[in-house]
Amino acid sequence: MLNRKDLLGIKELEVEEINLILDTAAGFKDVLGRDIKKVPTLRGKTAINLFFEPSTRTRTSFELAAKRLSTDVINFSVPTSSVVKGESLIDTALTVQALGADFIIIRHSSSGVPHLLAKNLRASVINAGDGTNEHPTQALLDAFTIREKKGEIEGLKIAIIGDIAHSRVAKSNIYCLKKLNAKVRLIGPPTLIPKETKEIGIEVFHNIEHGLKDVDVLMMLRIQMERQGKGFFPSVEEYSKNWGLTSERLSLAKTDAVVMHPGPMNRGVEITSEIADGPNSLILDQVTNGLAVRMAVMYLLGGVKR
Amino acid sequence: MINLLIKNGRIIDPSQGIDGIGDILIEAGKIKKVRIQKSKFRKETKNTDLKILSEELKTIDAKGLIVMPGLIDMHVHLREPGFEYKETIKTGTIAAVKGGFTTVCCMPNTYPVNDNASVTEFIIRKAAQEGCCIVLPIGAITKEQKGEELAAIGTMKNEGCIAFSDDGHPVLNSLIMRRALEYSKTFDVPIISHCEDLTLSENGVINEGLISLTLGLNGIPSEAEQIMVFRDISLAELTGGNLHIAHVSTEGSVEIIRDAKKRGINVTAETCPHYFSITEEAVRGYDTNAKVNPPLRTKRDIEAIKNGLKDGTIDVIATDHAPHHRDEKLKEFDMAPFGISGLETALGLSLRLVKEGILTLSQLVEKLTLNPARILQTDKGSLKVGNDAHIVIVDGNKEFKVEAEKFVSKGKNTPFEGWVLKGMPVITISKGRVYEW
Numbered sequence: 001m002l003n004r005k006d007l008l009g010i011k012e013l014e015v016e017e018i019n020l021i022l023d024t025a026a027g028f029k030d031v032l033g034r035d036i037k038k039v040p041t042l043r044g045k046t047a048i049n050l051f052f053e054p055s056t057r058t059r060t061s062f063e064l065a066a067k068r069l070s071t072d073v074i075n076f077s078v079p080t081s082s083v084v085k086g087e088s089l090i091d092t093a094l095t096v097q098a099l100g101a102d103f104i105i106i107r108h109s110s111s112g113v114p115h116l117l118a119k120n121l122r123a124s125v126i127n128a129g130d131g132t133n134e135h136p137t138q139a140l141l142d143a144f145t146i147r148e149k150k151g152e153i154e155g156l157k158i159a160i161i162g163d164i165a166h167s168r169v170a171k172s173n174i175y176c177l178k179k180l181n182a183k184v185r186l187i188g189p190p191t192l193i194p195k196e197t198k199e200i201g202i203e204v205f206h207n208i209e210h211g212l213k214d215v216d217v218l219m220m221l222r223i224q225m226e227r228q229g230k231g232f233f234p235s236v237e238e239y240s241k242n243w244g245l246t247s248e249r250l251s252l253a254k255t256d257a258v259v260m261h262p263g264p265m266n267r268g269v270e271i272t273s274e275i276a277d278g279p280n281s282l283i284l285d286q287v288t289n290g291l292a293v294r295m296a297v298m299y300l301l302g303g304v305k306r
Numbered sequence: 307m308i309n310l311l312i313k314n315g316r317i318i319d320p321s322q323g324i325d326g327i328g329d330i331l332i333e334a335g336k337i338k339k340v341r342i343q344k345s346k347f348r349k350e351t352k353n354t355d356l357k358i359l360s361e362e363l364k365t366i367d368a369k370g371l372i373v374m375p376g377l378i379d380m381h382v383h384l385r386e387p388g389f390e391y392k393e394t395i396k397t398g399t400i401a402a403v404k405g406g407f408t409t410v411c412c413m414p415n416t417y418p419v420n421d422n423a424s425v426t427e428f429i430i431r432k433a434a435q436e437g438c439c440i441v442l443p444i445g446a447i448t449k450e451q452k453g454e455e456l457a458a459i460g461t462m463k464n465e466g467c468i469a470f471s472d473d474g475h476p477v478l479n480s481l482i483m484r485r486a487l488e489y490s491k492t493f494d495v496p497i498i499s500h501c502e503d504l505t506l507s508e509n510g511v512i513n514e515g516l517i518s519l520t521l522g523l524n525g526i527p528s529e530a531e532q533i534m535v536f537r538d539i540s541l542a543e544l545t546g547g548n549l550h551i552a553h554v555s556t557e558g559s560v561e562i563i564r565d566a567k568k569r570g571i572n573v574t575a576e577t578c579p580h581y582f583s584i585t586e587e588a589v590r591g592y593d594t595n596a597k598v599n600p601p602l603r604t605k606r607d608i609e610a611i612k613n614g615l616k617d618g619t620i621d622v623i624a625t626d627h628a629p630h631h632r633d634e635k636l637k638e639f640d641m642a643p644f645g646i647s648g649l650e651t652a653l654g655l656s657l658r659l660v661k662e663g664i665l666t667l668s669q670l671v672e673k674l675t676l677n678p679a680r681i682l683q684t685d686k687g688s689l690k691v692g693n694d695a696h697i698v699i700v701d702g703n704k705e706f707k708v709e710a711e712k713f714v715s716k717g718k719n720t721p722f723e724g725w726v727l728k729g730m731p732v733i734t735i736s737k738g739r740v741y742e743w
Contacts, residue, residue: 011520090636110638111522112592120636131640133522168522196516 002300006118006125009134010175018179022144024296025289032068032292043070045303047103048096050076051128052083055107057263057287058128058137062105065294071103071303093117102303106130111168124301132166137297138262139172141290143180145282146217148289149258154181159211159253161187161243162221162270163232165194169262170221174202187211188243191232208243212252220245220261223270236269245271250280258282307334308364308695308738315368315699317342319375320672321679321688330373332695335738340689366733368699374671376408376439376696376736378678378687379649380469381498381552381576381624384410384441387428388417393629393716395429398649399438401627401715403741405649406731408439408696409686410627413473414446421446421457423465430466439736440686440696442468447486447497451475456485463493468682471498473552474599476534478504483538487547496550496574496681501534501559502526502600511640513586513601521592523639526601528556535559539566542573550681551575553626555600557610564619574681575614576622579655580646580721582611588721594635594642596721598628612664621677623670625652629717647717651708653700654727661728667702699733706730 002017010018031039047066051059059075066073076096078084083092089108096104104123106114111131118125129135147153158177164170164186174197177184185203186193193204205211212218223239233239250257259271259280267273276283310332317328317340328342379402385393393401395412402410412429414420420429426443433441445467446457451474459470470490476499477483486497507530512518514525535551539562542549551563554577563575585604588596596602614620628645635642656674659665665673675687685693708725710718734741 088633088636089638108638110640112639115592116636116638131522132524171522194519196519199516 001302005301006114007136007297007301008114008118008125008127010136010139010172010179011134013179015179018140018143018176021140021293021296021300022147024300025140025144025292028295028299029289029292032288038068038070040070041299042303045071045102046100047071047073047105047298048076048099048101049073050093050096050104050106052078052108053129055128057290058107061287061290062128062294065291065298066103068291069295069298071298089113090116090120093121097121097123103298103301122304124303126297126301129168132168132171134172135168136172137290137294138169139176140297141286141293142173142219142260142262143176144289144293145260145286146258148285149282150216153177156182156216157185157214158182158217158219159185159187159215160219160221161208161211161245163192163223163227164188164197164221165192166224166227167221173219185211185215189233208249209252212249215253216257218245218250218253218257218259220259220271222262222264223266240269244269245275247272247274250275260286262286308735308740309333310695310735310740311363311365312368312373312697312699313365315371315373317373317689318668318671319689320668320676321375322690324689325668330689330697332735335695337689337691337693337695339691366699371732372667372700372702374698374700375675375687375689376698376734377406377653377674378409379407379625379627379652380411380622380678380682381473381578382410382412382627382649383415383629383645384412385629386416386432387425391631395432395441396436396438397714397716398627398629399433399441401649401713403438403734403736404714404731404743405651406653406698406700406734407649408698408734408736409442409684410439411442411444411468411682413444413471415451415474419446419450420444420467421449421451423458423461426462426465426467437737438739442466442682442684444469444471444473444498446470447472447477448482453477453479453482456482456489459490459495460493463495467495468684469496469498469550471500471552473498473500476500476502476504480537480541484541484545487541487545487549491545491547494548494683496548498550498552499534499538500552501531501538503530503533506530506533511597511601512589513603515586515604517586517589521589528558528603528607531556531600532558532562535562539563539571539573543571546572549573553578553581553600553624554611554614554620555581555603555607557607560610560614560619564614564617567619574621575619576624577611577615577620578624578626579648579652582608582615582659583655584721592639593721594637594639595646595719595723597639597642597644598646599644612659615659615673616664621673622681623652623656623673624678625649627715627717629715630719631716632718635719645719646721647713647715647719649715650713651720651722651727653731654706654729655722657702657727657729695735697735698731700729701732702729704728704730704732
């Protein structure tokens, strides 16, 4: 079991804890391959999905993970809640806890919200993405997927491509992959890569052709359309021309390179359909593995001890 | 009316160049006599040494204590009118007096904004009735602090405003700022600038750097402050106006101000205790009590600010006392308001500068009395004979632990919770009352 109440981010985790989660997830992945995909491990526990931002895959994945562990799960969606009546975040969370939640799975547009809840609640808080801080379960499922395909993460050349500055997925992946001793590099325009990343010893490439040379893993990030017109890049078309992943560019990487994307994809913008649906793509494996990893996280945290 | 003899204290009054052991006689609420012992050897003074008119004379033995003019804080937010749930003139001035301040200048970002004489009049009347110390209001530079049209600076000055500032809402339009610096010359009042290029700081909530990246919070680069410091100094040079830079937080700002002073430009500057005491590290763990604007910076900036205090580039230490309600700070980091409740920790934090050898005690007192008094052109912050007795007696060796719950201010928002500070007021004499702590 993990010796902590909450999963707030990868930066707080020890390497041993990351490995424990990945090993445990492997066991759960076997369960998911069976005819009867449900285990009684967390029967009687309650999980609440507290999502303040739109999400389909992460929320569904957590919901299904909870159900596979026999945990009751409630989806709390903001548009129908008291939040629109002006209830404060902390009051909403305390209310949800008073309903008997063992797990609060939180997504919020403000960084640090899971930390605020963790400090003020007894329930296990699982960060399902906070602002531009972290999205730890995404990084864990990515690591799981890479390990599954490549056997070992240590020493792999991994490129993260796109809007690093606004991506919690990129941040969690950087922490996770560095802890597992991969060689991480970032590719994107200078406006989307914080200059401080160099201070922590990560290679940065602004030219994708240079950056993709000999890499083992390509992790694409979604380009958020709302960044357009804010001065980060002139237009989606220009971004796509300069940093979009095409077959020609992919051919610069190792021949057995794999391509990942956390979704939702902008086909034809950061990635062509040819690659997304092609033999190097692990995009759907990521989704399947997400379920196993989230089961592992919930199982290892265990919920409120009574 | 108080009659009081303060005996054998170390009296420090930079306005008269005093630093020595001596006695102060207060008669009918006014300073009647200040006597410094000439001898280097401490001699106990007997009551008969001073001619006393009153029969019932209370004596305070200040042996081993520091006696100084009541401190001036030229940058506080008292929140009244409009935000009484955060602080009131009453509670804010009690906090001031507890912190050793007997004069505070309150910023105009109230509701309604102090941008016209009737609000000024309200604040002054309320402060006269309920304030524990002198309150000198600061009027808005522009109507509603919108940065568009000048407020009635002359009328507000006549009503009692001592300076003008759009604190919290920097005047982005350079032409309006130019006009403010020009126009205010008639009334000989300082324009206090909150230097922040809002187009650059955008949605920033903490200092931009590795920590903002690590926490996933939007950063405010030092340049957002420095660009405006440079702009306002340029405008002060252009107009000959009277510019005071509020809450300096960066190395670059210190350098720009130092250079401007060398060139003889009419500019003064203040910093706050948090900018020389803690860095952006305090924000880790998403502590909203360390969310302040300008944001806490780096070690390098702290060093530069200390040097600026030492060489006189920074004239004043002010608190930027910004009390907020607990519920407002118990929020998403992005949503929580900026500000630190500073009145009750300022002196203890500032005395650390003396211990570190950055400032002499006398220099520190200067930055808390004489210098703000000069900038504001007030006779407060001085022990001159004939002045109202506003005095603080400090025990430089008394330690206290910062516990927000024990603050008398309504604002419990401090990033210094649990710190042990040395040096606190034991007696404050303010507005004819003697407060013992």
